Amino acid sequence: MSEGEPPLLELENVHSYYGDSHILEGVDLEVHEGEVVALMGRNGVGKTTTIRSVLQLTQPRDGAVRYRGEDLVGLDTNEVAERGIGWIPEDRRMFSQLTVTENIRAAVPDAAAVEEKLDLVFETFPALDERQNARAGALSGGQQQMVAIARGLVGENDLLLIDEPSEGLAPKIVETVANTLAETAAETTILLVEQNLPLALDVADRFYILDHGTVVDSGATADVDTDSDRLRRYLSA
Numbered sequence: 001m002s003e004g005e006p007p008l009l010e011l012e013n014v015h016s017y018y019g020d021s022h023i024l025e026g027v028d029l030e031v032h033e034g035e036v037v038a039l040m041g042r043n044g045v046g047k048t049t050t051i052r053s054v055l056q057l058t059q060p061r062d063g064a065v066r067y068r069g070e071d072l073v074g075l076d077t078n079e080v081a082e083r084g085i086g087w088i089p090e091d092r093r094m095f096s097q098l099t100v101t102e103n104i105r106a107a108v109p110d111a112a113a114v115e116e117k118l119d120l121v122f123e124t125f126p127a128l129d130e131r132q133n134a135r136a137g138a139l140s141g142g143q144q145q146m147v148a149i150a151r152g153l154v155g156e157n158d159l160l161l162i163d164e165p166s167e168g169l170a171p172k173i174v175e176t177v178a179n180t181l182a183e184t185a186a187e188t189t190i191l192l193v194e195q196n197l198p199l200a201l202d203v204a205d206r207f208y209i210l211d212h213g214t215v216v217d218s219g220a221t222a223d224v225d226t227d228s229d230r231l232r233r234y235l236s237a
């Protein structure tokens, strides 16, 4: 990140609700071009709601969500996507009946670039190269996560919002996901919701901790470790 440049994404005093439930109570955060930023916190503190508030799946009732300086609040979600913001949801949405290649192909917006994008993905993720013609539904959880991330990667997004990529995966597979994210980070700016602390600290440059709908701590991941009381007090159940 270069100092002085405006952030790629900036949330300022964002308040979001589900009905009468006030979930985000003034969230402030920034993601600069080229960064990986981890958003952490216990279950139910509003991490997914923060992502939904960027995408305008949940429209904030107060505050601003600026992307390259433009406030996204009030836009349709497809207009947000058109600006180059991609989303890899927690449920790894993909076409389970289609093959790995077909799933990735379907995520490339520019038909002329498909072959080049497929080459990039299979070079980046050799495990997918070996399973090109397997149906996505037949892959392991870790491989499915890799397909989901690859789909985000070929989508020509400048910012990827990735929700809990390690969720439900065995520790050995989490390592693969960490490597996948590190490869992806070389191409794209990432806001990563992640409860797996070692993974988040390994992959991210900076972190924010949410508690009860507000940011209670933030900093450089280089300044903390997995045993830090600073993190543990907000993350352990």
Ligand SMILES: Nc1ncnc2c1ncn2[C@@H]1O[C@H](COP(=O)(O)OP(=O)(O)OP(=O)(O)O)[C@@H](O)[C@H]1O
Pocket (backbone or CB within 6 Å): 018, 021, 023, 041, 042, 043, 044, 045, 046, 047, 048, 049, 050
């Ligand atoms: N569609 C919805 N309608 C009503 N309440 C919701 C809805 N989605 C989430 N909530 C509530 O909003 C709060 C924040 O949820 P959110 O999913 O943002 O939390 P989170 O930090 O991402 O946690 P998790 O890791 O469990 O997903 C929770 O109390 C949740 O029960």
